[in-house]
Amino acid sequence: DDKLLTEPLSHPDFFSVKELFTLKDLFDARVHLGHKKGCRHRFMEPYIFGCRLDQDIIDLDQTMQHLQLALNFTAHIAYRGGIILFVSRKRQFCHLIESTARACGEYAHTRYWQGGLLTNGNIQLGHGVRLPDLLIFLSTLNNVFEPHVAIRDAAKMSIPTIGVVDTNCNPCLITYPIPGNDDSPAAMELYCKLFRMTIIRAKDKRRQSEAIEELQ
Amino acid sequence: TLRLICTTTAVQRKNVRASGPEKYTEAFIKKQIEEFNLGKRHLANMMGEDPETFTQEDIDRAIAYLFPSGLFDKQARPMMKHPTEIFPEQRKIQWGEDGRPFHFLFYTGKQSYYSLMHETYEKLLNIQKHQDQLTVQDLPLQKEKRNLAGSRWLSKIELEEMLLEKLSDDDYSRFIQLLQKLVALPCADIEEEYIQKFSKEVPVQLQKVVIEPLQYDERGVAFSTGEGKRKTASATAVVYDNGSGKITVNGTDILHYFPVLQDREQLLFPFQFLGRIGKHDMVCTVSGGGRSAQAGAIRLASAKALRSFVTEKEVEFMRQAGLLTVDPRVKERKKPGQEGPRRKFTWKKR
Numbered sequence: 001d002d003k004l005l006t007e008p009l010s011h012p013d014f015f016s017v018k019e020l021f022t023l024k025d026l027f028d029a030r031v032h033l034g035h036k037k038g039c040r041h042r043f044m045e046p047y048i049f050g051c052r053l054d055q056d057i058i059d060l061d062q063t064m065q066h067l068q069l070a071l072n073f074t075a076h077i078a079y080r081g082g083i084i085l086f087v088s089r090k091r092q093f094c095h096l097i098e099s100t101a102r103a104c105g106e107y108a109h110t111r112y113w114q115g116g117l118l119t120n121g122n123i124q125l126g127h128g129v130r131l132p133d134l135l136i137f138l139s140t141l142n143n144v145f146e147p148h149v150a151i152r153d154a155a156k157m158s159i160p161t162i163g164v165v166d167t168n169c170n171p172c173l174i175t176y177p178i179p180g181n182d183d184s185p186a187a188m189e190l191y192c193k194l195f196r197m198t199i200i201r202a203k204d205k206r207r208q209s210e211a212i213e214e215l216q
Numbered sequence: 217t218l219r220l221i222c223t224t225t226a227v228q229r230k231n232v233r234a235s236g237p238e239k240y241t242e243a244f245i246k247k248q249i250e251e252f253n254l255g256k257r258h259l260a261n262m263m264g265e266d267p268e269t270f271t272q273e274d275i276d277r278a279i280a281y282l283f284p285s286g287l288f289d290k291q292a293r294p295m296m297k298h299p300t301e302i303f304p305e306q307r308k309i310q311w312g313e314d315g316r317p318f319h320f321l322f323y324t325g326k327q328s329y330y331s332l333m334h335e336t337y338e339k340l341l342n343i344q345k346h347q348d349q350l351t352v353q354d355l356p357l358q359k360e361k362r363n364l365a366g367s368r369w370l371s372k373i374e375l376e377e378m379l380l381e382k383l384s385d386d387d388y389s390r391f392i393q394l395l396q397k398l399v400a401l402p403c404a405d406i407e408e409e410y411i412q413k414f415s416k417e418v419p420v421q422l423q424k425v426v427i428e429p430l431q432y433d434e435r436g437v438a439f440s441t442g443e444g445k446r447k448t449a450s451a452t453a454v455v456y457d458n459g460s461g462k463i464t465v466n467g468t469d470i471l472h473y474f475p476v477l478q479d480r481e482q483l484l485f486p487f488q489f490l491g492r493i494g495k496h497d498m499v500c501t502v503s504g505g506g507r508s509a510q511a512g513a514i515r516l517a518s519a520k521a522l523r524s525f526v527t528e529k530e531v532e533f534m535r536q537a538g539l540l541t542v543d544p545r546v547k548e549r550k551k552p553g554q555e556g557p558r559r560k561f562t563w564k565k566r
Binding site: 081083085095098099101102105106107108109111114117124125126129130132 | 310334
């Protein structure tokens with residue numbers, strides 16, 4: 001059991017997450033497109049490559065690195081049987097995200113976030129609940145263009161977060177930010193596909209390792 | 217777990233209200249069911265009946281016999297029912313041994329409602345995809361209008377019962393709007409089964425009042441009966457055809473029974489309305505109420521009886537004139553703190 005948990009940590013890319021995407025895939029899915037210059041958030045300036053005709057372009061090299069770190073992290077969490085919660089407040093992609101979560105066997109919350117879900121979980125969700133071990137934000141802003149309450153709550157409850165931050169978002173409290181577009185359907189489908197594949201891969205590897213352990 | 221660093225003299229009180237309604241575990245309910253079955257057999261033994269064929273009605277009778285109670289509220293009396301009827305149905309624990317919840321929308325709080333919305337939206341997308349396929353093949357879209365008049369959507373309380381979850385008004389209205397959007401699409405016939413889960417048949421309210429056919433007595437004269445009520449008086453009237461306008465009440469003539477003109481006018485009003493004053497004979501019996509109430513009761517009874525002699529159009533005219541409606545006015549009760557139903561006690565300034 002100890003060996004199962006420590007072995008993946010010795011490799012830098014145990015789940016070979018780099019093979020899942022290329023720079024060309026990100027470009028084709030229009031991940032590099034940001035919002036207009038006026039909407040730019042101050043803390044997103046390091047991640048922005050440049051500005052063309054007033055529209056910000058996100059640096060895809062940095063996105064590649066951040067995405068690889070984030071996918072690696074999710075794979076490790078899924079390998080250890082952690083609870084992953086997909087959060088987004090975009091109505092357009094609510095159905096897509098819920099179906100992705102269902103396909104992975106993980107959980108989703110794309111509806112109105114009630115105040116004390118994480119901080120007051122014992123009372124609101126039942127006594128002795130197990131809170132999520134990872135929160136994945138496919139859009140960090142809520143419908144009023146303010147940072148989602150769950151970012152702050154997860155930071156309070158020491159739950160790691162992964163978030164797709166657009167040029168108008170605040171990447172501060174997110175542990176693994178992924179600078180990228182969160183508005184076009186192509187980009188969202190790409191993210192959903194990537195997360196789904198990593199989680200399924202990690203779970204399959206876990207089952208294989210457990211089977212091998214049992215045989216020995 | 218947290219450890220108390222500073223101790224207070226006052227003991228921490230258990231916040232009873234904050235813990236919510238009592239939660240019954242599955243093991244507890246199972247034990248209650250076993251105890252109930254055992255108790256049922258003991259009771260049957262006590263009453264000298266067969267334990268195998270001891271029904272719930274027998275149990276109720278036995279308990280009422282062994283523990284007679286004069287309490288007014290039926291629910292306050294001793295009762296012995298199956299535990300599933302006594303303990304309300306509750307949500308069992310939503311997660312397994314490792315702590316992972318069973319439902320993928322558990323962390324939203326309202327899992328059944330949101331999963332319902334998710335499914336309905338999926339059906340909507342399905343229908344749109346089907347529509348697109350048909351348009352690509354240039355096939356005509358089906359346009360059979362659903363009969364909206366005879367069905368209604370489930371009410372909020374019924375939906376709450378179905379989902380075992382509390383809903384807010386906004387949630388409910390959103391769900392109904394989504395269903396209406398689904399139904400409004402042309403190819404909604406594919407998901408007809410799914411929609412029928414949430415619609416209910418409304419029984420046709422206007423049940424046609426059956427007008428009884430004319431009966432014929434020994435002399436061959438046509439007659440029909442009618443019943444009427446007003447306040448506390450109830451009357452039955454038998455209207456005969458080929459008459460001379462004679463009216464008998466409780467064996468006496470109306471002139472003797474109703475000395476006041478107003479009451480006699482009330483009796484004659486249905487005949488006057490139809491223009492058949494001298495054509496019908498009437499024999500009626502009336503009891504209860506006062507003078508005016510009896511007159512009103514006989515009027516209603518005679519109008520009901522006359523329906524059989526008259527065309528449907530004239531029946532409709534009678535209904536619109538108010539001859540066929542039961543007068544709902546009864547004596548209002550006296551309230552405490554007041555002298556009568558409306559009159560208050562005299563207000564004295566000092």
